[in-house]
Amino acid sequence: MDDLSLKVVSGEILGFLGPNGAGKSTTIRILLDLIRPSSGSAAILGHDCQRDGVRARESCGYLPGDLRLYDTWKGEEVTRFVADLRRVRVAKAEIADLADRLDLDLERTVGDYSKGNRQKLGLVLALAHRPQVIILDEPTSGLDPMRQRTVWELLRERADEGAAVLLSSHVMSEVETVCDRVAVLRHGQLLRAGPVGELLAAAPARLDISFDGSVPDLASIHGVSMLRSNHRAVSLAFQGDPNDLIRKLAGSRISEIAVRPPRLDDVVLQLYEQEDAA
Amino acid sequence: MTPIARASIREARPTLIGVAAIVFALAIWVCAVYPSFRSTLADFELPPGYDAFLGEAESLASPAGFLSAEFFSWIPALWAGVAIAIGTGALGGEESNGTLETLLAQPISRTRVLLEKSITLTTALVLTVATSIPAFAIGLPLGDLDIALWRVVVALGLGALTALVFLALSFWLAALLATRRQAALLATGALIAAYFINTLGAAVPSIDALRPLSPLYWADASVPLTGSFDWWRLLALIATPLVLWVLSWHAFNRREIGSGMSVLRWPWATRAKRAVGA
Numbered sequence: 001m002d003d004l005s006l007k008v009v010s011g012e013i014l015g016f017l018g019p020n021g022a023g024k025s026t027t028i029r030i031l032l033d034l035i036r037p038s039s040g041s042a043a044i045l046g047h048d049c050q051r052d053g054v055r056a057r058e059s060c061g062y063l064p065g066d067l068r069l070y071d072t073w074k075g076e077e078v079t080r081f082v083a084d085l086r087r088v089r090v091a092k093a094e095i096a097d098l099a100d101r102l103d104l105d106l107e108r109t110v111g112d113y114s115k116g117n118r119q120k121l122g123l124v125l126a127l128a129h130r131p132q133v134i135i136l137d138e139p140t141s142g143l144d145p146m147r148q149r150t151v152w153e154l155l156r157e158r159a160d161e162g163a164a165v166l167l168s169s170h171v172m173s174e175v176e177t178v179c180d181r182v183a184v185l186r187h188g189q190l191l192r193a194g195p196v197g198e199l200l201a202a203a204p205a206r207l208d209i210s211f212d213g214s215v216p217d218l219a220s221i222h223g224v225s226m227l228r229s230n231h232r233a234v235s236l237a238f239q240g241d242p243n244d245l246i247r248k249l250a251g252s253r254i255s256e257i258a259v260r261p262p263r264l265d266d267v268v269l270q271l272y273e274q275e276d277a278a
Numbered sequence: 279m280t281p282i283a284r285a286s287i288r289e290a291r292p293t294l295i296g297v298a299a300i301v302f303a304l305a306i307w308v309c310a311v312y313p314s315f316r317s318t319l320a321d322f323e324l325p326p327g328y329d330a331f332l333g334e335a336e337s338l339a340s341p342a343g344f345l346s347a348e349f350f351s352w353i354p355a356l357w358a359g360v361a362i363a364i365g366t367g368a369l370g371g372e373e374s375n376g377t378l379e380t381l382l383a384q385p386i387s388r389t390r391v392l393l394e395k396s397i398t399l400t401t402a403l404v405l406t407v408a409t410s411i412p413a414f415a416i417g418l419p420l421g422d423l424d425i426a427l428w429r430v431v432v433a434l435g436l437g438a439l440t441a442l443v444f445l446a447l448s449f450w451l452a453a454l455l456a457t458r459r460q461a462a463l464l465a466t467g468a469l470i471a472a473y474f475i476n477t478l479g480a481a482v483p484s485i486d487a488l489r490p491l492s493p494l495y496w497a498d499a500s501v502p503l504t505g506s507f508d509w510w511r512l513l514a515l516i517a518t519p520l521v522l523w524v525l526s527w528h529a530f531n532r533r534e535i536g537s538g539m540s541v542l543r544w545p546w547a548t549r550a551k552r553a554v555g556a
Binding site: 056 | 280281282284285288289375376377379380381382383384385386387532534535536537
């Protein structure tokens with residue numbers, strides 16, 4: 001990590017994005033005091049993660065990217081074990097409700113769980129004590145689309161109740177759907193951080209246009225980046241004055257046009273390209 | 279029982295119960311066969327130099343000599359081996375299977391984790407050794423061994439302390455080195471070296487001077503079995519685990535959990551990691 005400064009506030013879901021090796025998991029592990037930074041500091045609700053780690057983790061719920069549990073234990077035993085470790089009284093109804101929403105059978109042995117069910121148990125462990133800070137590393141990995149949606153709903157509910165959520169994910173559509181803000185990391189450095197809407201607004205829209213006839217010269221228009229082109233169709237990214245584009249297209253016969261709004265993966269890829277170019 | 283104690287004992291229980299049962303049966307069997315060997319052994323003379331295997335005992339035919347040679351010459355090494363298995367498993371094993379990360383992500387300090395695991399496994403190991411006491415209570419009269427039970431209990435106590443030396447060594451090495459395998463290999467190497475220095479030192483004058491370095495020498499059962507006692511040896515058996523536990527605490531608090539890295543920063547290892555871009 002190098003010169004990373006980041007803050008997650010109460011009531012927001014921050015998407016933590018970056019390719020493998022960007023430093024997402026390292027940041028999370030520093031927050032949990034599993035590893036120590038060579039310089040700098042991290043704090044959770046004002047408690048320094050290293051010097052006052054126990055207090056910092058008291059208000060924290062964590063789901064690691066690669067959750068490992070005691071394989072011979074039942075799901076219910078694991079939930080009781082973690083509650084005892086935290087020395088908090090977790091309402092059985094809360095655990096049962098989470099398990100029910102995630103469709104998880106807590107009476108089964110962890111070793112018999114599928115990857116998705118382990119993930120669900122990890123989510124129950126991370127959320128059951130209603131933490132003020134929720135840190136999740138790839139929370140929907142291995143879950144079916146229905147349960148992914150349930151997880152997104154759960155996170156939104158918790159954020160609406162005042163929790164601060166740090167969500168590390170590779171799945172851009174998930175981050176775009178559920179997060180309020182994103183922070184994009186690469187090579188241990190923060191490339192960009194800001195509200196999802198703001199990032200998307202600054203990103204180019206994508207147009208797929210098919211022509212009845214020859215394809216006009218669109219590359220010369222300011223703000224156009226040609227993505228694909230053949231003698232009948234073009235795909236382009238556009239971020240400029242739409243009137244310039246419309247005037248140019250008006251002289252051609254168009255058989256089909258599709259405008260796709262900017263997507264987060266386009267924004268992130270563009271950031272990587274800009275960094276590579278720099 | 280605390281949750282960490284519960285988890286630690288649950289993982290180590292099959293090994294400890296198995297060893298306790300085997301040693302219990304073995305203790306009774308050794309006592310029971312003594313009458314059959316007594317007359318044969320009375321005429322048996324050990325080659326010169328090998329007398330030292332008996333320690334303080336006068337002959338192999340005496341109850342103290344027979345128990346020293348047939349039971350106490352190797353059972354404490356077996357307990358030490360078990361201590362290495364459960365000691366490296368408690369830290370290195372839990373780290374390599376990922377459950378240590380789940381544990382330390384909760385609001386508990388590393389000191390508490392180490393302390394609770396140490397106390398739990400020390401208690402479990404002492405209880406495992408203590409199961410031999412009823413075996414000797416049955417076996418001594420059964421085999422007509424004219425030796426007070428309390429002397430055997432003292433000898434067993436020294437054996438338990440030997441196991442604790444290797445338990446503490448295992449904790450330290452597991453906290454210090456990169457993997458459980460490295461810790462187990464080094465601790466087992468230390469046990470084998472301690473065993474050979476103690477036994478061969480008795481017969482080979484050139485390494486006799488090294489015997490006081492071996493924990494198995496400190497725990498020489500023939501001393502209490504013949505009615506004498508060496509306070510210096512007891513002090514060494516008590517002080518060594520305490521020093522090793524302090525070292526374990528220091529190393530474990532500096533450890534980067536799940537990084538697969540040793541607390542020691544070997545220059546060649548760092549260079550190699552850089553070379554492969556890890």
